[in-house]
Amino acid sequence: MTEHRIYNFNAGPAALPLPVLEEIQASFLNFKGSGMSLVEVSHRSKWFDDVINDAVVRIKRLLKLDDNFEVLFLQGGASSQFFMIPMNLLPEGRSADYVNTGTWSTKAIKEVELQGKSADVVASSKDRDFCYIPKNVVFNSDAAYVHITTNNTIKGTQWAQMPDTGGVPLVADMSSDILSRPFDPAPFGLFYAGAQKNMGAAGVCVVVIRKDMLERVPENLPSMVKYTTFAAKNSLYNTPPCFAIYTVQLVSKWLEEEIGGIEKMAEINRQKADLLYGFMDSGDFYRGTADADSRSFMNVTFRLPSEDLEKQFIQEALENGFGGLKGHRSVGGCRASIYNPMPLKAVADLVDFMKTFEKKNG
Ligand SMILES: Cc1ncc(COP(=O)(O)O)c(C=O)c1O
Numbered sequence: 329m330t331e332h333r334i335y336n337f338n339a340g341p342a343a344l345p346l347p348v349l350e351e352i353q354a355s356f357l358n359f360k361g362s363g364m365s366l367v368e369v370s371h372r373s374k375w376f377d378d379v380i381n382d383a384v385v386r387i388k389r390l391l392k393l394d395d396n397f398e399v400l401f402l403q404g405g406a407s408s409q410f411f412m413i414p415m416n417l418l419p420e421g422r423s424a425d426y427v428n429t430g431t432w433s434t435k436a437i438k439e440v441e442l443q444g445k446s447a448d449v450v451a452s453s454k455d456r457d458f459c460y461i462p463k464n465v466v467f468n469s470d471a472a473y474v475h476i477t478t479n480n481t482i483k484g485t486q487w488a489q490m491p492d493t494g495g496v497p498l499v500a501d502m503s504s505d506i507l508s509r510p511f512d513p514a515p516f517g518l519f520y521a522g523a524q525k526n527m528g529a530a531g532v533c534v535v536v537i538r539k540d541m542l543e544r545v546p547e548n549l550p551s552m553v554k555y556t557t558f559a560a561k562n563s564l565y566n567t568p569p570c571f572a573i574y575t576v577q578l579v580s581k582w583l584e585e586e587i588g589g590i591e592k593m594a595e596i597n598r599q600k601a602d603l604l605y606g607f608m609d610s611g612d613f614y615r616g617t618a619d620a621d622s623r624s625f626m627n628v629t630f631r632l633p634s635e636d637l638e639k640q641f642i643q644e645a646l647e648n649g650f651g652g653l654k655g656h657r658s659v660g661g662c663r664a665s666i667y668n669p670m671p672l673k674a675v676a677d678l679v680d681f682m683k684t685f686e687k688k689n690g
Contacts, residue, residue, distance in 0.1 A: 335674040337664045338652030339481050339627060340504065340525035345669040347586060348578040367571050371564060379574050380563065386580035390590055393513055393536065400535040400555065401563040401573050406432075406503045406522035409533060410439040413499055413518065416545045416555050418445050418472045425471040425496070428452035429461060430480040431658065432501055450474075458483040460619040465491055472544075473497045473517055479505035481525070482656040484629030484663065485622040490515065497541065505626050506534070507583060508668055509594040517541045526626070526667045528575030532568070583668065593668055600666045600675040601625040607679045613686045617661060631661045638662055641685055650678055 336343040359366040362375050369375045384399045393399070402408065413436075418424050423446035426437050430453075440447035448471065451462035458480065467474050474493045479486040481504040490498065490511055497517025506521035513519075518537045524530035537555055545556045557565050563573075587593050605623060608614040608630055617629045632638045638661060642654050655661035666675055 334646075334649045334651045335670070335678065336651050337666070337670070337678070339656065339663060339665040340522070341530050342525050342652075342665055342667050343669045344528070344575070345579065345582045345586070348575065348582050348669075351578055352575070366574050369570075371567050371570055376570055379570075379577050380568070383573055383577035383580060384562075386577065386584060387534065387536075390507060390580060390583060391513060391536070392510075396539050397513065398537050398539060398542070398559045400537065400558045401568055401576070402533045402535050402558060403531070403569055404533065406501060406520060406533050407435065409501070409520045409535065410436040411443070412553050412555070413473075413475070414440045414443055414445050414447075415549055415553055417497075417499070417517065417541055419544065419546075420445075422446075422470075422472040423448050423468065424499075425450045425467050425474040425493075427462060427465060427474070427476045427491075428454060429477050429485060430458040430483045431656075432480065432482075432503070433475070433477045436475060436477070436501065447475075453485075459485065459617060459622070461485050461487050461622040467491070467493050467496055469494060469496065471496050473499045475499045475501075477501040478519075479503075479508075479624050479626050481624075481627050481665075482629075482659060484616075484618045484624045484627045486624035486626065488621065497538070504665075504667075505624075507580075507590060507593070508597050508626060510590045523572055523576050525665070526579075528579045529572045531572030532576060534576065579669075587668075596672060597625050597666070597668065600670065600672055601628065603672070603675050603679060604628050604664060604666065607682065611686065611690075613690045614682060617659075626665060626667055628664045628666060629655060629659075629661060630663075635660065637689060640689070644685060645678075645681060648681055650681060 356365050360375055362369055387399050426447045426449050428449050437447045451465040453460050453462055474496050478500050498515045499517055500519040502519050503522045504525045507526050520535045523532045542556050545554050551557045608616050615631045632641055645653050653662050655663045
């Protein structure tokens with residue numbers, strides 16, 4: 329079956345490491361001698377306890393999180409964090425700083441405003457259609473937190489470094505670059521990621537929260553939207569998305585045991601991005617859409633000389649085993665998502681295909 333698999337450049341749900349898929353397949357009918365599949369065992373069983381506990385331990389080790397941080401597995405996608413964050417962490421009468429770098433930040437800001445709370449948009453790249461990350465942003469020292477989107481999946485931009493917020497807790501949507509590069513977790517009050525891009529299968533959002541932030545959670549929120557509910561119960565307050573958490577465990581194991589950790593992963597990610605951007609910059613047929621200093625190492629967005637050529641490129645790429653190269657429906661163009669599981673060889677093969685396509689059509 330594996331010989332029919334294509335290179336999957338989708339933005340999410342996205343490619344998973346082949347060894348992870350193989351382990352799921354091999355253990356599916358009889359998980360760890362239980363006589364049941366993982367999706368049939370109780371979430372209160374020893375089998376599932378081992379899965380969720382191992383996932384937490386590995387994520388903490390990979391991200392170098394000390395005991396000040398809790399790792400939570402929540403449902404409702406990264407999109408639910410857009411409203412849960414202000415509900416839990418933004419007290420009445422205070423304001424939070426937001427940097428608007430595209431569709432996902434815009435949605436996050438809207439959810440604050442829907443609650444009648446104040447989001448101060450301290451910087452935005454809307455003036456140039458979100459093709460860059462704002463620089464030298466000045467934050468309010470009395471902000472309840474500062475929210476950023478570390479990687480902008482649609483526009484293909486990424487914060488090269490996390491901003492200095494001068495002690496105000498940083499809150500970040502890392503849906504499309506978590507576990508792709510090392511960073512210092514200390515300034516973060518919370519960060520979160522829908523698992524379906526870089527961490528596993530759709531259905532779970534990983535939320536990492538610093539324990540002191542839990543003190544802000546108002547008592548009178550519904551239980552299912554309070555971080556404290558899940559922190560008190562190891563994410564097992566109600567039935568969790570067991571299968572998705574299992575995939576996060578396996579991807580974390582793959583990252584530790586087969587790749588050798590986040591530093592090694594970041595080096596491979598740099599090589600992949602350098603290869604693709606380097607090739608695009610060597611001519612003018614493929615045109616990157618993000619400013620060079622704001623380019624994403626995860627989502628490489630580009631245009632061809634015409635929309636007809638883009639359509640033809642995406643179609644012929646698929647026929648040659650390269651799937652998912654269509655840009656997001658809101659922006660058009662092309663996008664190659666080269667998350668952690670995408671091997672360097674796949675990017676090298678894509679560049680070869682792009683060269684051939686250009687020779688024929690350039
Ligand atoms: C950066 C970012 N944030 C949030 C989301 C929304 O995630 P979800 O579909 O898990 O709600 C996405 C989805 O593509 C994303 O790329």
